[in-house]
Amino acid sequence: MAIVETQAASSWQRTGKHLVFRLEGEEYGFPVLKVQEIVRWTELTRVPRVPDFILGVINLRGKVVPVIDLHVRFGLPPAPVTPRTCVIVLQVPRESGLLVSGVVADDVLEVLDVAAEQIGPPPEFGGRVNTEFIAGVVQADSRVILLLNAEKILDNRDWTFVEKVLEEKEQAHE
Amino acid sequence: MKVPASELIRAFVGEYRQLTAETRAPLDGLRQSGDAPCPLDAEALASLRRLAHTLRDGSLFLGFPRLAAIARVLVAVLRAGDGGRTGMVLTPAQGQLVVKAVALVDQIVESVEIQQREPSMESELAGFAQTARALGISWEVAPFTRGLSAAQEAPPEMSDAEKVEFLLAEEAAPQAAGDVPAPAAGDMVSIFAQDAEEILDHAEQNLLRLEAEPERLNDLLRQFHTLKGNSGLMGYSQMQTISHRLEDVLQHARDQRTTLGTDSVRLFLKAVDALRQCVASLRRGGSSSVPEYEAWLQRVDAWAGASTEETPPPPPAAETAPEPAPPAETPAAAAEAPPAVAAEAGEPAARVKPAAQAGDGIRINVERLDQLNDLTGELLAATAVVMHLSECRRGVDSEQYERACHQLDLVTSWLQNLSMSMRMVPVELAFRRLHRLVRDLSEKTGKPIELQLVGAETEADRRVIELIVDPLIHIVRNAVDHGIEPPEERRNLAKPETGTIRIEAFQRSNEVWIVISDDGRGLQRAKILEHARARGLVRGPAPLRDEQILDLIFEPGFSTAESVTEVSGRGVGLDVVRKNVERLRGRVGVQSVEGFSTTMTLRIPLTLSVINGMMTRVGTEQFVLPVENVRELLRADPVDVHRVADRGAMVGVRGETIPLFRLADLFTVSGAVASAGEGIVVVVEDGERRAALLVDETVGHQRVVVKSLRESLGRIQGVSGASVLADGRVRLVLDVPGLIGIAQERAR
Structure with a gap:
């Protein structure tokens, strides 16, 4: 069920088709060009000593792919796994090749065509989600969709730092 | 231009x-x-x-x-x-x-x-x-x-x-006379660089063997000719000009039916180094300008002029003498002249590793590609049969199904072998640097040395080859510096004046063996022991077995170099060699006959991606432990476990006291056994340190393919990767050195 777009990426990557999904009752979107596939929720293998928003790793046809819990990443309350829960597998380019990771969605809704003029700037404050993860906001009819920045969400360059902080916390406790 | x-x-x-x-x-x-x-x-x-x-x-x-x-x-x-x-x-x-x-x-x-x-x-x-x-x-x-x-x-x-x-x-449009910006598109640059590196490598080989095999002049001519053409095509005018002039010198030598003298070879080698620097700079996205370009131009011109004036060509020393630079330098001094080049000349090998970062292309034999295509076809066919059988479940006897599955399994394993073989490269890539190294070292130390390389065609995983270069260089340096005696001494010992270093590579079962031997003075046990005692590496009077004594030379901080020499570096010893080899999950061994020879043996697994794993269970989780890190398994009697003040639990294993850790604590897993008496104690080692890990049970052995998590999750201490097991589940592969590290931090 891969839905990878073949059309060339538009110069302004926020426009174009977006995959819209639900998280804690709100709607979010990723550019479909960043979406490799959507897979059903499967059993995860926990990984020790990583930030707590990493739920674990899954076997994606022989490849080992980490899964990120956006609830934790965004500081939202945790949600139970339902039959609608699934993993959106994203791929973002990095210097060393494609970085592939999954994010958990409560429900995947649709692929939506978004025109440039529909997109507003990310809210400066007041939202529930850290604005650095948000690329823009679409307001259509009565819906509000937050377009997410896949690169930022998957970026793991500071995770080792996070790990260190965790460790220090741990040690302070002891 | x-x-x-x-x-x-x-x-x-x-x-x-x-x-x-x-x-x-x-x-x-x-x-x-x-x-x-x-x-x-x-x-x-x-x-x-x-x-x-x-x-x-x-x-x-x-x-x-x-x-x-x-x-x-x-x-x-x-x-x-x-x-x-x-x-x-x-x-x-x-x-x-x-x-x-x-x-x-x-x-x-x-x-x-x-x-x-x-x-x-x-x-x-x-x-x-x-x-x-x-x-x-x-x-x-x-x-x-x-x-x-x-x-x-x-x-x-x-x-x-x-x-x-x-x-x-x-x-070439934006190309100014100064040749400063690298003008070409990224793809072209990397293709050019790869070609140029290969050409320069081959040219170096030919230069090194030129004296023994003068017919290599033709190859050399062709190589500089190609380099000239390629750099011209890319618009790198300085590289083009230098290559062109060098080609002229070679052409002239060929026309005169002569070859290059020792000093000319030395200068050519320096030129190769300078050109390599350009290529390296291009790879980094820098400029293509040749370091000390003007000086090189003058030098080569003077040289070409000299050889045209004096025909038939003069003895090598005179060939470079009429340098236009004011002081009448000896050829050797002239060669050292450009500081940038001279500074690097001592480290020719360290500079040129086989660069195979991600994104670099590699060359694959067309035959192998064809095989890949064929096998993929077979795989599709085999899969189709299985799919068909699973669709019409009724009426399929189990034997038919079994046969189809077996066929699928067979093709898959062929495919796996093939894809692994595509990562294999000849050891020759690691050997290439050694000719130059030995030549330079031999000149520096004044010890004539013959280097024998055997089995250069032996293949190993690309990454193994990359990581083996440094240890090899280290060992060869050691052999020249400490092993081979100066010529006078050898003469007195009735040994041939020319020392021999022999490096042999071959495959044995699942390993590549690289055996480096020299006919120097060997390892002196008494000296090693004395030294080790002085450094506190050996305590107590217990006598050591011979191999234990020899093994001491790999201990960190051990170095018998009586004086710090330019050749063997400062204080960095063979412990680095052992560390590097162990990173490849390999082993180093040494044998020596005092007064006659030293032989180092490196044994390295053919590939890094497949390991023998021992499955262990801790609470609800399972982990894979590399078998080569496991020393023994035991059911510890609770009386063997004692708490040492401030240092946590220790377990006595045949007289040795080893720190004991619950794997569940290191990885915060719940529901695991609490005390040593209930579970299994796994004694692990990483070559220097030992630790005992408490797990609930072991669940069997399996060969597993290790996949790195570094790209997606960064470095995780204690975990070297993940692996997909037969049941489709992902299990983490433990990194024993990392685990011991965490354990020691906790104990502190």
Whole structure:
């Protein structure tokens, strides 16, 4: 069920088709060009000593792919796994090749065509989600969709730092 | 400065003519053989193959697909089983195909020379293609595969030559006289750099063997010629000029039927280093300017001038003497002159590692690619059978199903072997640096040394080869510095004055062995012991076995170098070698006969990605422990476990006290056994340190493929990767050195 777009990426990557999904009752979107596939929720293998928003790793046809819990990443309350829960597998380019990771969605809704003029700037404050993860906001009819920045969400360059902080916390406790 | 394509084409045509002149005799033989099989001796075969390869590479670079296609057919016909060492016998049909191919090439080259483009010659080529296919050789006129791959924007109606011009105009337009910016597109630069590195590597090899084998001059000429052409095509005018001048010097030597003297070789080697620096700088996205360009120009000019004036060529020392620089320098001093070059000259090997970062291309044998294609086809077929059987479940007997699954399994394992084999490269890549290293070291220390390399064709995983370079260099340095005695001393010992270092590579079961031996003074046990005691590496009076004593030289902080020398570095010893080899999950061993020899043996697994794993369960989780890190398993009697104040639990294992950790604590897993009496104690070691890990149970052994998590999750201490097991679940593979590290931090 891969839905990878073949059309060339538009110069302004926020426009174009977006995959819209639900998280804690709100709607979010990723550019479909960043979406490799959507897979059903499967059993995860926990990984020790990583930030707590990493739920674990899954076997994606022989490849080992980490899964990120956006609830934790965004500081939202945790949600139970339902039959609608699934993993959106994203791929973002990095210097060393494609970085592939999954994010958990409560429900995947649709692929939506978004025109440039529909997109507003990310809210400066007041939202529930850290604005650095948000690329823009679409307001259509009565819906509000937050377009997410896949690169930022998957970026793991500071995770080792996070790990260190965790460790220090741990040690302070002891 | 723009190099017109016409000049490149002229160079190409010239080279082709030169090569055909060499192949005239064998070709005449083929023409006359008629319906009889035609034997080719090794020399004839070599010259024909050289023609075919040069033709193929050149026409690909310039973008002549028809020529390249014919050349590919030639290469295929002339592929001999044993690498052509004993020549081969062509069937009459093959012989005729070769003759036909060369005739066609002649025709095309002629029109290329005049019109700067390939004629279409469709009917002739179609006929030739048919003949080739009849012999089982594939025929394909591929559009540009590399030279012009970056020029996709070139209007399609352009002829090939026009495309070259187009490309050149695009790439070379911003080219100023200073040669400062790197003008070409990224792809082209990396292709050029890869080529140039290879050419320079080969040139270095030829230079090093030139004195023994003067006929290598021809190869050298060709190499600098190619480099000149390639850098010209890329618009790197300084590299082009230097290569050109060097080629002139070589050409002159050949015209005079002479070869290069020792000092000239030394200068050429420095030039190779300088050119390598340019390539390295290009790879980093820097400029293509040659370090000390003006100085080089003067030096080479002076040199070329000197050899033209004094014919027949003078003894080597005089060759570089008339340097125009004011002080009359000796050639050696002149060679040291450019500071940038001299500073690096001591480290020729460290600088040039086989660069294979992600994104770098590697060359794969076309045969292997074909096999890959075939196997993928078979895999699809085997999968289709299984799918079909699973669809019509009823009426399928289990034997039928089993057979289909077995076939699928078989094809999959073939495919796995093949894909692993594609990562394999010859050890020769790691050996290449050693010739130069030994030569430089030998000059520096004044010890004549012969380097013998055996088994350079042995293959190992690419990454293994990359990581083995440093340890090899280290060991060779040690052998020269501490092993081989100075010539006077050797004479007194009735040893040949020239020391020998022999490096042998071979495969044994699942490992590559690299054995480095020298016929120097060997390892002196008494000295080693004394030293180790002084450094606190050995305590107590307990006598050590011989191999335990020798093993001490790998201990961190151990070094018997009585003085710090320029050759063997400062305080860095063989512990680094052991560490590097262990990173490859390999082992180092040493044997020595005092006064006669030292032999180091490196044993490294063939590939890094497959390990023998021991499955362990901790609470609800399972982990894979690499078997080579596991020393023993035991059920500890609770009385053997004691708490040491401030240091946590320790367990006594046959008189040795080892720190004990619950794996569940290190990884915060819940529901695991609490005390040593209930679970299993796994004693692990990483080569220097030991620890005991408490797990709930072990669940068996399995060979697993380790996948790195570094890209997606960063470095995780204590985890080296993940692996997908037979049941489809992912299990983490433990990194024992990392685990011991965490454990020690906790204990502190």
